[in-house]
Amino acid sequence: MNKRQIQKQFTRDKILDSAKQIFIEKGIINSATLQIAEKAGIAHGTLFLHFPNKDALVIGLLDIELLKFSDEIKQLIIETDEIDKLLNQYLNLIKKEEGFFSSLAREMPSYKSELRRKILFRESLIREHFHQVIEKGIRKGIYASVDIPSVLTFLFGTINYYLSLKSSFVHSGSVIEKFHDQTIEIFMKILKK
């Protein structure tokens, strides 16, 4: 990479960093591209050299962040094969980026269907891991033979709900932490024989 390419990449990263900060603070939908540019310390027009339009920026941002998250999850799967430990670790990971996931849960229903599909696809990969761990548990006779997709929708739906209404559930601090124990407890009861 020559000097120009390095500079270009650097600017792109600044835009994405700024977009992420603003995404966490108040979401992307109601934030102006001008504000993102200002926070990144670049001209408004520059943003559109790197992303053809606002949607592309959102997709770019979410793609990167969710990929990072996916990788961390994968690591986690390798390390744990008990569902309560996995769920505990999963919640801890979300908690680490709770602002991000809260904004995501809040705004997702308003995204264009293509982007929503992308996000749900990434979620489905995570579900797949949970699915396998539960399946193994059922085969071993540890868990009741539940309909796995159903119980996972129940689980992920609830977590999504906590995140999307975070500001109504907690004034400051973590929703995930608040509901951490009871979520695991109830989910384990669902799996209980």
Next chain:
Amino acid sequence: MNKRQIQKQFTRDKILDSAKQIFIEKGIINSATLQIAEKAGIAHGTLFLHFPNKDALVIGLLDIELLKFSDEIKQLIIETDEIDKLLNQYLNLIKKEEGFFSSLAREMPSYKSELRRKILFRESLIREHFHQVIEKGIRKGIYASVDIPSVLTFLFGTINYYLSLKSSFVHSGSVIEKFHDQTIEIFMKILKK
């Protein structure tokens, strides 16, 4: 009421009807007040004679609709005191106005906190009824002595999740219907001794 008052009320109703239709179709946040006025068959300015601003219209609309729903729920409570039947009836009521509740679930996280508090307050009244029925069941020894608020958050969270992502879960038709049986089944398992 004289002729003028009747006419005024009629116009107000037309606005609310139109707003409800548009709310169901695509939500209120991304709909223009001009469009609502056109659908109601009135001038754009007229809308602002009846509601000082767009927010007031949204509050007016949701207040009326949620009050109607509350009343139907109350009726239901009187008639049934088994939790699975109550839940079944509750889901049926939501299904009857699924478009409305889907839009509500989708947009609620984006509303100003005051309006969100209002909506959550109405929901809390409904939860209160569920709470009582479960409590009675626990006292009778039918259900396990679970932490009722936790399991209710789990339940309402999941239902909210289905509704908010309705268009991702079903192409056409009812999400509530799709998840009806499994929701009841899992919830009853949570309550099982």
Next chain:
DNA sequence: AATTTCAGTGAGTGTGTACTCAGTAAAAGG
């Protein structure tokens, strides 16, 4: 019948914001 009241009208205004494009300066290439 004359006057007052008021619901309704719709062109107009102000604001916010996504996106453009002619111009600039520094890096790359010869």
Next chain:
DNA sequence: CCTTTTACTGAGTACACACTCACTGAAATT
């Protein structure tokens, strides 16, 4: 050293949309 390429700039444009207000005409009041 000169020419070309290109990342970047930021004032400008187009558009959408919430909300206003001078005006109209019919109903209510006198």
